[in-house]
Amino acid sequence: MPDAVSDGAPAGLVALVSGYGETLRVNGRLRRDGADAVLDVDEAFLHCARCITRSKLWRDHGPSELAPNTVADGDFHHPDVQAFVAMSSFLTVSTTDGAGHGDVSPKGDERGFVAALGPRRIALPDRPGNRRTDTFRNLLDNPAVAVTVLVPGDERVLSVHGTAHVSADPALRASLRAGGAVPDLALVIDADRVDLRRDPALAAARLWHADRRIEKGTLPTAGQIWTDHVAAP
Template sequence: MRHEGEAAVQRRSGVRRADWGSARARPEIPAVAGDFLRAQRMIVIGAADASGRVWASALTGPAGFARPAGERTVVVGALPGRHDPLAALFRDGAGAGGGHEIGMLAIEPATRRRMRVNGRARRDGDRLTVRTDQVYANCPKYIQTREITGAAAGPPGEAGGASAAETLTPRQQAWIGRADTFFAATRVAGLGADVSHRGGGPGFVRVLGDRRLVWPEYAGNLMYMTLGNLELDERCGLLFLDWESGDALHLTGRARVEEDPGGVPGAERLVTFDVDEAVQVGGAVPFRWTFGEYSRHNPPVIPGTDG
């Protein structure tokens, strides 16, 4: 299916291939993708809640908790925790029938491998069943290497509690300002949801106050699935993980793409994000990660550059 948002971004970028982006992705799960999925212990998901706000969240489990069950079905043996912004979306009875539009990202920081799965999800007991519409791999650019070196005791998100506000606290602003990785969820009704990875050197996300962020869009695979969705619907969700504590910072708001990168090194454009709500969940991810090395593709970050 042609995605008019992606097509518009591609035209402005000089991409002339009609089969690029969503049109290139296929719904079937290749065997190699199925093997990769079975090896993962964390899946990032993106979806819109009942009010239309878009959120990104993380689901975790032992290797094999996410697996293919047929050429167009993925079963995920986990649900969003009770403090998660998407918890209500998959309560008993929710998502029946065709299910909710969902984007999924399986990412393995240790090897810089990732794959995306977009489709429709419904709850089936204590798991999600996803009917796939798009399955495809991404390049390893801008992924920092990390290894799982430990795990917390008890269920994810139960020990740390949660807080919600319309603005970012000074501590949350500092967290974002030193981040080298985050995840972005977007959705266009009828065209589906998507969740993607964004990475760079610490400081590549600029905090411009308690409700505004700016980040550079670096050169990628020319599919423009995130930017294509934002072309048609500016609602967006971001997820920042604290890799040492397992805490999660979920942001929902609106993103505006600016074609002029303003001299930011390596940037093709900038994205300005305005926060509508911030939800912090303690211990949302049970794993503890040890940092390895930064991607050699990360452009330099100039302190004070806000575009």
């Protein structure tokens, strides 16, 4: 909400188009403009499509089979939170560097790739992607993190706020194996707050509805966008 916006506050977004194999990452700073909140863009780029491919985000999803319960200030051992995490295949990680620049990074993998290590701790594997290290570099300056977890077909989001660190612990990495691959690193998140809530914006977007899914070839591939960008005067 604009009333809660502090001019110059770091912000970012990950834009999803139903059925499209790319994500758009936009990072910048917020400011108030009358009744509106405006994002002044510092950088915008297509993210590696592997997070979409690994998560199978746009496969045919029916309505969520999970109970539509919400949880305020819960933990990862709460039954509804636990069930939601087990079904998730996609999330975003928001961090800020020492100079106050924000970044939002999408992560996708097989369902259940987020591992609960305790009532207030989770871990997720670091998979090969676009070789940007924004999240890790930011955490060296500022351990604060916000995570938004999605379950395809569900109109709720799991919001996690806390701190994070990078781990190379062999046992932890082995426990996050997927498809036979042990990740080189793991991101460990210690939560101060865990909320599972229905998201009106997600419901309004009808992101999971088949009639909102674009046909293949409707939007250009990342390669075509890159080619056009390089050729632009």
